[in-house]
Amino acid sequence: MADIALKSTNVTKYFHDPVTLPVLKNISLEVKKGEFVSIVGKSGCGKSTLLYVLSTMDRDYEGELEINGLKVTGKSLNDLARIRNESIGFVFQFHYLLPDFTCLKNVMIPALRLGKLSAKEVEAKAYEKLKMFGVEEQALKKANKLSGGQQQRVAIARALINDPAIIMGDEPTGNLDSKNTGIVFDLFQKLSKEFGQTIISVTHDEDFAKRSDRIIEMADGEIKSHG
Amino acid sequence: MNVNTEIALTYLSARKKQTIIASLGVMFGISMFIFMQSLMKGTNDYFEKMSFNNTPHIRMYSENKVADNHMMTSFLNDPSVKILTNPKQLIQSQGLTNPYGIIREISSKPEIANVTPQVTANVIYTSGSVQINGNVAGVNIDEEDKMFDVQSNMVTGDLHALNWVNNGILIGRGIADKLSLHTGDNITVTSGTGSPTIMKVVGIFATTVKQIDETKSYANIVQAQNLLGKDRSYVTDLKINLKDYNKASQVARDLETMTGYRAEDWVRANEQLKAAFKIRAIILNSVIGVILLVAGFGIYNILNMTIYEKIKEIAILKAQGFSGPAVTSIFLQQAIYIGLMGGIIGICVGFGITYMVSRIYIGAGTLKYLPMSFYIPHYIEAICFGILTTIAAGYFPARKASKVDPVTIIRG
Ligand SMILES: Nc1ncnc2c1ncn2[C@@H]1O[C@H](COP(=O)(O)OP(=O)(O)OP(=O)(O)O)[C@@H](O)[C@H]1O
């Protein structure tokens, strides 16, 4: 099926510290291209852990993962790095920016790494993304001089810079007020509807989840409902 | 600019103080390297040149042989007969047979720059009632000057006077002092085999070697032959200079087989000089090694600290698709820039120190200033060593950074 953006089959993951315990149990899920999916569940149920596996950063799991119809389980570190750079945008639970760089540079770096556009073009594009979230005035400030909410918005802008096929967010709106949450939600919706980008977002915000295309409910390392 | 380079430079400028200290370490290493290499090469060159001021590249002479009985034995051809002899030095002319033939033959070889004959005579110098031992070198003074720059040692008088003053002699300053002689005075010279000859001092020279100044004198080769009571074909030594003195031992061996006479090259004649060069080189290289090690450790340290502090950022970069090699490149580049910066400043400082030291007045004998050499390969070597050290020092921290597992770090 060509329109599957992401598919996991029987993904199981254990943590061994302090005792070996399964955190993810036989997770099989499919997300279509252009779908906007929310993942919800109690704190500690394994949402972040699942997202790290789906984002190809965590390779220590059992089962199989496919992205855009391509099996990524077992690929080399360098291949995975390239896939992440090109096709996955990730917003972390705690907005991790690089403090030594300006906000603009932070947004530009993944695009410079990808190297498809010239530095000038990347800069223009980065400005455009920052503008969408209303943080263009902060562009030339060092990242650690921003408020938490501003940093989070810059982090979302950075996740979008390479127009990734899949955008993953770990509570991307956790630090935002209702107005900015609204902006982010509307933008995610626009990206999925108009540009066919797939959004997978962990959230504790019921309203946010309800308005998305589908809610995946997790409990205790298992999927309770595929929505 | 490559994004890895940009990140490397940002990290370096974000911690200016540590960056500067680390490159100062490299600078110190490189400038010391250059300074010490220049001093050593300068000194070695100086001593080498000094030794060539009185030693030719190759000296050929006829060696005294001890009489043995092998001719007798083979004549008798009877092993049961034992011949008892009392070995003595052969009473034989110590000169070379057909010296001018040999000179012609040697001069045609392409490696040879100059060949000049010499008659060495052991003599007693007498002036008034004072007598001292010494030796007269009978030479062609023009050729001698060309090969050994006698002119630079002249204190008074004119060395070319040997060519036209009958019985002229150039004496060392030590002889002049001991016998209280001046240019124009007369001196009686007696050899073991000839009759006493009154000679006229036409000049006084001083080398750096006291022993030479107290014994040596120059005379025309014909005068020396006369002193010894020998004929015009009597020559004791051939002094040979080569186009490349590093080939001396090879050429000397060839000449020995060619002529049958002993040919001693300057390396064998100056073995203690070569030993001193070697010892100096060992001392120097260990000092430089230690300095570069310390500089390298500085770089290693700063990179390790950076990586420790930036481990979260490395994880983020990797999460955004920076591969292991890209991260290695980011940190290795930091090491290289520290090395380059320190290296370039180090080269300038090294040159500066070398230049300044070369202006320090020493005033020991003919050595007025410290002999420093300004030799381009030293500077190239210094850069290479500096870069090698920084790469070696940066490699391990950079590799460590490239192995960071993003998930472990980001999860906290
Ligand atoms: N490195 C680790 N070693 C052992 N156990 C861990 C480790 N990291 C997380 N866990 C455990 O795994 C479970 C899932 O953690 P995870 O971070 O995925 O939860 P979450 O659903 O994202 O929670 P939250 O909503 O609070 O972010 C938790 O019970 C947690 O204690």
Ligand SMILES: [Mg+2]
């Ligand atoms: Mg979480």
